[in-house]
Amino acid sequence: MRLIQLELGSGRAVARVDGAKPAIVPGAKSMLELAQSAIAAKRSLTAEVEGRGAGESFDYAAALAEGRVLPPLDHPDPTHCWITGTGLTHLGSAEARDKMHVKLGAGDENLTDSLKMFKMGLEGGKPKGAGAGVQPEWFYKGDGTALVRPGGEFPMPSFAQDGGEEPEVVGLYIVGPDGKPFRLGFALGNEFSDHITERHNYLWLAHSKLRACSVGPELRIGDLPEHVAGDSRLIRNGKTIWTKPFLSGEKNMSHTIANLEYHHFKYGQFRHPGDVHIHYFGAATLSFADGIRTEPGDLFEIEMKEFGAPLRNTLGAKSAESFAYGGVAVL
Structure with missing residues (x-):
């Protein structure tokens, strides 16, 4: 449904x-x-x-x-809508995976922190028993004010160095009156990010994620199939200038959905009754990795048949400076 x-x-x-x-x-x-x-x-x-x-x-x-x-789920008070995500959770394409395994075989002392995190997921992200597996990379995107409706325009802050798509599957949740999280289902998402800022230093990942995002248009009730495949496209002036398939589902992931959910909701502040949670499960495909630089007016299109209508959003121009250096007042 x-x-x-x-x-x-x-x-x-x-x-x-x-x-x-x-x-x-x-x-x-x-x-x-x-x-x-x-x-x-x-x-x-x-x-x-x-x-x-x-x-x-x-x-x-x-x-x-x-x-x-x-968006298929939101909250009348956007401060009660948490938008978060996990990264380094997908295996990527066969070519990328082969390259990753070559690097992983070089010994831990030669791995970047990101590759170490990826390796931890490969080895412990799908626990065999009843307990939880290794925790993933986790990030915060914002509250409900960061949500852009399907078809809407992504705002670019004046300080942004880049604005690029990240096609992902998203889990949609509400917290019940007793503090128990309930998953409503899944949706497509564009976890729009600043990849140049992130590339400069991985410790700036948190800054790169504090951007707008979009989800939907449809909520798919039920479990996520083990394998789902779709396409991500970048359209400029009516012409597709980049397209690539992307995969999700647990067959294409280094973590189970249950493991990712546990390591989010284990924190008490994420189990406040009545709150809404929109959680991105990670991307393995993006145009930035293929050398594409986005421009204002570009159209992002993300499509998977299991989720019905595609998710489309456009890229806006950079906004005027809204907060100047030294703008904090002293009381």
């Missing part, structure tokens, strides 16, 4: 879009409200949707074209 959030003339709504005719889910004003109703009723999100029946049909393509489709 696949769901979206959208704006109608009467306000916000949730809709089911995996059938022959997209239809509004009756009585659901938001995905958060729908999920909370399912938790209260002690039933699955699928059962909650099916129990409400099918509402009026609508033109999904028009809603996308008009920019009325929202």
